Amino acid sequence: MDFSQIFSVSLNSLNNNKLRASLTILGVVVGIFSIIVIMTIITMLQNSIENGVSQLSKNTFQIQKFPAMMGGGPGSRAKFRNRKDITMEDFYKLEETLKGVKYIGAEQWQFGKVIKYKNLSTNPNIQIIGETTGGIQTNDWHVEFGRSINEQDVQYSANVCLIGNDVIEKLFPGIDPIGQTIKVDNYPLMVIGILEQQAQMFGSSRDSRVVLPISTFQNIYGRRSRSVNIMVMSESKENYDDVIESATGHMRTIRKVKPGEENDFDIFSNESMISQINVMTGGIKIGALVVSIIALLAAGVGIMNIMLVSVTERTKEIGIRKAVGAKRSNILTQFLIEAIVLCLIGGFVGILLGVGIGNLAGSFLNAQSAIPYDWVAIGLSLCVLVGIIFGTYPAYKASNLDPIEALRYE
Amino acid sequence: MNIIKIEHIAKIYQLGTQEVKALADVSLKLDKNEYVAIMGPSGSGKSTLMNMLGCLDTPTSGIYEFTGKNVSEMTDNDLAKIRNQEIGFVFQTFNLLARSNALHNVELPLIYAGISAQERKERAEKALADVGLEDRIHHKPNELSGGQRQRVAIARALVTNPSIILADEPTGNLDSKTGEEIMGLFNELHEKGNTIILVTHEEYIAEHAVRIIRLRDGLVESDDVVRKRYIPIKNNLAKN
Numbered sequence: 286m287d288f289s290q291i292f293s294v295s296l297n298s299l300n301n302n303k304l305r306a307s308l309t310i311l312g313v314v315v316g317i318f319s320i321i322v323i324m325t326i327i328t329m330l331q332n333s334i335e336n337g338v339s340q341l342s343k344n345t346f347q348i349q350k351f352p353a354m355m356g357g358g359p360g361s362r363a364k365f366r367n368r369k370d371i372t373m374e375d376f377y378k379l380e381e382t383l384k385g386v387k388y389i390g391a392e393q394w395q396f397g398k399v400i401k402y403k404n405l406s407t408n409p410n411i412q413i414i415g416e417t418t419g420g421i422q423t424n425d426w427h428v429e430f431g432r433s434i435n436e437q438d439v440q441y442s443a444n445v446c447l448i449g450n451d452v453i454e455k456l457f458p459g460i461d462p463i464g465q466t467i468k469v470d471n472y473p474l475m476v477i478g479i480l481e482q483q484a485q486m487f488g489s490s491r492d493s494r495v496v497l498p499i500s501t502f503q504n505i506y507g508r509r510s511r512s513v514n515i516m517v518m519s520e521s522k523e524n525y526d527d528v529i530e531s532a533t534g535h536m537r538t539i540r541k542v543k544p545g546e547e548n549d550f551d552i553f554s555n556e557s558m559i560s561q562i563n564v565m566t567g568g569i570k571i572g573a574l575v576v577s578i579i580a581l582l583a584a585g586v587g588i589m590n591i592m593l594v595s596v597t598e599r600t601k602e603i604g605i606r607k608a609v610g611a612k613r614s615n616i617l618t619q620f621l622i623e624a625i626v627l628c629l630i631g632g633f634v635g636i637l638l639g640v641g642i643g644n645l646a647g648s649f650l651n652a653q654s655a656i657p658y659d660w661v662a663i664g665l666s667l668c669v670l671v672g673i674i675f676g677t678y679p680a681y682k683a684s685n686l687d688p689i690e691a692l693r694y695e
Numbered sequence: 696m697n698i699i700k701i702e703h704i705a706k707i708y709q710l711g712t713q714e715v716k717a718l719a720d721v722s723l724k725l726d727k728n729e730y731v732a733i734m735g736p737s738g739s740g741k742s743t744l745m746n747m748l749g750c751l752d753t754p755t756s757g758i759y760e761f762t763g764k765n766v767s768e769m770t771d772n773d774l775a776k777i778r779n780q781e782i783g784f785v786f787q788t789f790n791l792l793a794r795s796n797a798l799h800n801v802e803l804p805l806i807y808a809g810i811s812a813q814e815r816k817e818r819a820e821k822a823l824a825d826v827g828l829e830d831r832i833h834h835k836p837n838e839l840s841g842g843q844r845q846r847v848a849i850a851r852a853l854v855t856n857p858s859i860i861l862a863d864e865p866t867g868n869l870d871s872k873t874g875e876e877i878m879g880l881f882n883e884l885h886e887k888g889n890t891i892i893l894v895t896h897e898e899y900i901a902e903h904a905v906r907i908i909r910l911r912d913g914l915v916e917s918d919d920v921v922r923k924r925y926i927p928i929k930n931n932l933a934k935n
Contacts, residue, residue: 608751
């Protein structure tokens with residue numbers, strides 16, 4: 286008797302007890318659903334975050350006053366706030382001393398600004414970014430029309446800017462924006478170039494921006510108002526780690542950090558951010574796994590209970606099967622497979638619900654849809670495991686029935 | 696060679712501190728194409744003997760040889776194999792799988808024999824046709840009459856071409872007319888060369904057999920050949 290035959294016998298008996306089978310698997314459905322729905326949402330968010338993080342171009346790292354992601358309790362922010370701002374002077378010193386660099390740049394940001402052109406104005410959602418020429422390179426931004434910001438613009442604080450597509454749509458319907466003058470916080474800037482469109486992240490556009498020379502930015506918003514971010518692109522992948530290390534050393538010297546003291550700045554790269562995200566989501570994942578394992582254990586006890594009832598109820602059937610030649614192992618496998626199939630059906634339903642509802646929930650967060658394949662596999666393996674653990678005893682009991690007693694059972 | 700050879704078998708059950716001798720000392724020999732009725736009052740040990748012959752149970756002592764193989768020392772798996780391939784059971788209460796149709800019930804022994812689905816279906820259909828149920832193969836037991844259910848059970852017993860057919864009060868749950876029909880079917884099977892062992896306490900049922908063994912208190916009381924061979928009575932009732 287081969288496996289497919291035992292399998293069809295098991296399926297047949299389940300089919301004959303549909304209502305009970307479906308009630309039994311509810312527990313498994315809930316257990317698997319809870320893990321899959323959480324993992325789906327986490328996977329979706331993680332993918333989106335990782336894509337977003339990757340906006341730092343290849344071999345690039347960033348030095349800034351605040352860490353990219355702040356963990357820790359309340360008050361932890363205060364510690365970073367007390368750090369000295371990173372200044373343009375720091376940047377120029379680093380640019381001068383750091384070796385193995387392809388591009389190095391500095392930038393400053395302002396968010397939620399309104400841009401005006403004649404009587405038109407944008408929504409207050411425009412990012413104003415001051416850049417050095419190197420900063421435009423390290424960000425991997427490209428100018429589609431017109432020209433980019435050059436060294437002279439930065440040196441002489443030229444009142445020029447590059448604009449993103451969203452700004453054009455709002456301010457220049459049907460007009461060539463190049464050569465026109467827009468107003469940023471009442472400061473006139475001439476448009477010299479148009480930035481290439483970029484992919485959306487979390488459903489929000491990355492084209493709502495105005496880029497200007499960092500010196501001009503500081504004229505508008507004040508020299509000391511904000512710390513600058515320094516971006517460094519290493520010459521190659523091979524010297525990337527070395528450049529990070531020597532940049533750290535140089536920054537410590539420039540900012541006069543005493544030996545033994547902590548850095549008073551943060552360095553992050555795509556890799557470090559992704560690993561930070563993983564650390565953050567890791568805890569949630571373990572929590573979800575624990576919850577769903579507990580749910581599955583509870584479901585498993587339910588399955589064992591039902592299987593025991595089922596064995597008692599089907600004593601006669603077992604007797605008949607044994608009388609016509611079923612071996613112990615045949616009966617054992619039949620009931621074990623029934624338990625496993627029950628769990629697997631529950632698992633499939635739970636996965637479908639989890640992926641479906643997870644994607645629905647994730648779509649409200651504007652995350653890209655995803656299926657957590659690894660967790661689907663883990664979920665199904667857990668189902669099989671639960672089926673085996675809680676199905677074995679009832680199956681063993683069934684297989685050990687005395688055929689004569691079983692036949693007499695009414 | 697004897698199909699069945701039993702030498703001094705005993706079966707003793709332990710009920711608390713008390714020993715119950717279901718079979719005290721029974722010796723028997725059965726040949727191919729015999730038609731035997733085992734009779735006796737309740738408690739005579741005929742059910743125990745029947746279970747023993749059907750390899751559902753092993754004796755406490757004595758030797759049981761089935762087609763030359765010593766059954767008394769066989770493992771559970773070997774016994775299951777013999778039940779599957781050599782013995783066809785017919786029970787008083789039919790013992791069909793209630794939720795499965797006639798076809799699947801008849802296929803059941805073939806499943807455990809490891810026969811492919813296609814062949815299984817063909818053989819089961821043929822066995823059902825042989826007992827006159829070709830138009831009932833998709834009916835479930837509760838959609839069949841008592842006589843039809845017993846025919847399904849007989850088809851199931853025959854489908855593996857067993858060495859013996861073991862019928863335990865096969866007419867016990869049937870009215871006398873249907874009972875006669877079923878006995879007619881057994882008679883036919885005997886005609887075709889099957890070996891049949893019938894357990895009954897009804898004289899008129901036992902009268903169909905060629906040889907009658909009477910048990911009492913776990914011992915063989917009498918063992919008589921009542922006629923040379925089965926003589927068909929009346930016309931053939933089995934067909935309807």
